[in-house]
Amino acid sequence: MTHDAEHHGHDHHHDNDLDPFAARVRALETILTEKGLIDPAAVDAIVETYEHKVGPRNGARVVAKAWVDPKFADWLKRDATAAIASLGYTGRQGEHMQAVFNTDDTHNLIVCTLCSCYPWTVLGVPPVWYKAPSYRSQAVINPRGVLAEFGLVLPEDTRIRVWDSTAELRYMVVPMRPVETDGLSEDELARLVTRDSMIGTGIALRPGSLEPGALWPAVSIPGAGV
Numbered sequence: 305m306t307h308d309a310e311h312h313g314h315d316h317h318h319d320n321d322l323d324p325f326a327a328r329v330r331a332l333e334t335i336l337t338e339k340g341l342i343d344p345a346a347v348d349a350i351v352e353t354y355e356h357k358v359g360p361r362n363g364a365r366v367v368a369k370a371w372v373d374p375k376f377a378d379w380l381k382r383d384a385t386a387a388i389a390s391l392g393y394t395g396r397q398g399e400h401m402q403a404v405f406n407t408d409d410t411h412n413l414i415v416c417t418l419c420s421c422y423p424w425t426v427l428g429v430p431p432v433w434y435k436a437p438s439y440r441s442q443a444v445i446n447p448r449g450v451l452a453e454f455g456l457v458l459p460e461d462t463r464i465r466v467w468d469s470t471a472e473l474r475y476m477v478v479p480m481r482p483v484e485t486d487g488l489s490e491d492e493l494a495r496l497v498t499r500d501s502m503i504g505t506g507i508a509l510r511p512g513s514l515e516p517g518a519l520w521p522a523v524s525i526p527g528a529g530v
């Protein structure tokens with residue numbers, strides 16, 4: 305039995321393996337559990353729900369439907385909260401949604417500069433980097449540099465719009481539909497929609513290149529300095 309398993313009945317990794325955020329969460333969970341303020345099983349159930357039942361697959365279905373159904377796309381543009389709810393995705397941290405659509409000349413990026421506001425109902429729990437001070441500040445100061453760090457180099461004349469999420473309003477990015485996807489079903493299209501493409505730190509995958517992190521069409525501009 306590991307130290308942690310002895311300590312609070314869970315088979316977690318040792319704290320030394322954790323990043324600072326996870327270590328802080330672990331410490332808080334331990335204290336709150338010891339004081340009898342929370343039940344670790346209840347915490348696990350919530351995490352399980354948001355990691356496995358609510359996750360970016362929800363958002364991917366929203367995007368795929370917008371790609372194939374212009375009426376739905378229009379609804380999503382006008383009233384994202386209602387359009388997303390029509391697919392059954394409702395709940396905490398998704399009460400007021402706005403969908404921002406990438407176009408040929410505009411790429412959208414979402415951030416919460418203040419803390420970690422994130423559209424849980426469509427994207428699940430945020431990645432650790434989304435909550436990092438470096439991402440939260442650099443996404444605003446130097447969005448192009450942030451995208452480059454994610455391996456995404458956009459043409460210089462592509463405008464990057466940064467959307468600052470709040471407790472009241474959460475954004476999701478609708479990436480552009482990749483070319484050569486004409487014959488694909490909605491389910492097949494949804495598989496091309498990554499979490500990062502809905503945050504704006506990535507774009508949708510090319511069919512047949514489903515490895516995580518594969519980006520296409522990532523346009524490299526010679527001399528762009530990244």
Ligand code: FE
Pocket residue numbers: 416418419420421422469470471
């Ligand atoms: Fe926040």
